[in-house]
Amino acid sequence: QKEVEQDPGPLSVPEGAIVSLNCTYSNSAFQYFMWYRQYSRKGPELLMYTYSSGNKEDGRFTAQVDKSSKYISLFIRDSQPSDSATYLCAMSFLHGSGNTGKLIFGQGTTLQVKP
Amino acid sequence: GAVVSQHPSRVICKSGTSVKIECRSLDFQATTMFWYRQFPKQSLMLMATSNEGSKATYEQGVEKDKFLINHASLTLSTLTVTSAHPEDSSFYICSARSLRGGSYNEQFFGPGTRLTVL
Numbered sequence: 723q724k725e726v727e728q729d730p731g732p733l734s735v736p737e738g739a740i741v742s743l744n745c746t747y748s749n750s751a752f753q754y755f756m757w758y759r760q761y762s763r764k765g766p767e768l769l770m771y772t773y774s775s776g777n778k779e780d781g782r783f784t785a786q787v788d789k790s791s792k793y794i795s796l797f798i799r800d801s802q803p804s805d806s807a808t809y810l811c812a813m814s815f816l817h818g819s820g821n822t823g824k825l826i827f828g829q830g831t832t833l834q835v836k837p
Numbered sequence: 838g839a840v841v842s843q844h845p846s847r848v849i850c851k852s853g854t855s856v857k858i859e860c861r862s863l864d865f866q867a868t869t870m871f872w873y874r875q876f877p878k879q880s881l882m883l884m885a886t887s888n889e890g891s892k893a894t895y896e897q898g899v900e901k902d903k904f905l906i907n908h909a910s911l912t913l914s915t916l917t918v919t920s921a922h923p924e925d926s927s928f929y930i931c932s933a934r935s936l937r938g939g940s941y942n943e944q945f946f947g948p949g950t951r952l953t954v955l
Contacts, residue, residue, distance in 0.1 A: 728880075730878065758946075763928070763949065763951065764948055764949065765841075765843075765930050765932075765946035765947050765948045765949045766881070766930075766946050767946065768943060768944075768945075771943070810880060810881070823869070823934065823944075824871060824883055824886055825871075825881075825883070825932075825944060826883075827880040827881045827882075828880060829879065829880045830879075830880050832878075
């Protein structure tokens with residue numbers, strides 16, 4: 723079993739739709755939960771990060787963490803064609819106490835928003 | 838925001854040659870740099886973690902003698918793929934973490950290097 727599971731998609735939605743992206747994980751020790759966006763042949767860029775459980779909102783993006791279910795989500799409201807990319811979830815342990823803060827990534831979900 | 842560069846962006850080489858990839862943090866000092874490999878339609882897999890001035894820590898299954906990592910300064914890390922073979926063809930991405938305090942230190946990713954071994 724992989725530490726982080728993510729449906730690779732592809733996911734195709736019409737412009738303006740609400741997009742829901744999800745990841746599940748197995749290690750309850752993860753403390754930081756990140757969502758990255760990666761355009762083709764580019765490095766990932768951080769969209770949002772959340773510490774422990776809860777919700778976080780930034781513009782059209784909302785990240786949710788449910789540690790009891792080991793499940794995280796990213797919602798994109800009013801999706802735009804420019805949102806078309808691969809979205810990767812990533813997790814890490816608390817940095818310090820021997821932990822390097824390395825990231826464990828999900829496989830990534832390819833999203834296409836059609837005009 | 839913090840900027841990380843990689844050079845070259847693309848390299849094609851013959852089997853058996855060695856290739857060096859540079860990763861630089863342009864506007865901040867990085868305590869730690871990470872090297873990832875990404876195959877088509879797959880996720881980023883961490884290869885190694887390097888701290889300035891010390892030996893890199895390699896992930897299980899990554900050959901340290903094949904993938905040489907040097908982290909000579911707080912702004913530069915290099916990955917050398919020695920005696921490259923076609924199966925080493927991949928997208929190599931580095932990331933750098935800043936010296937900012939706190940328990941969460943964001944990693945900033947470079948744009949990646951596409952290696953093709955013929």
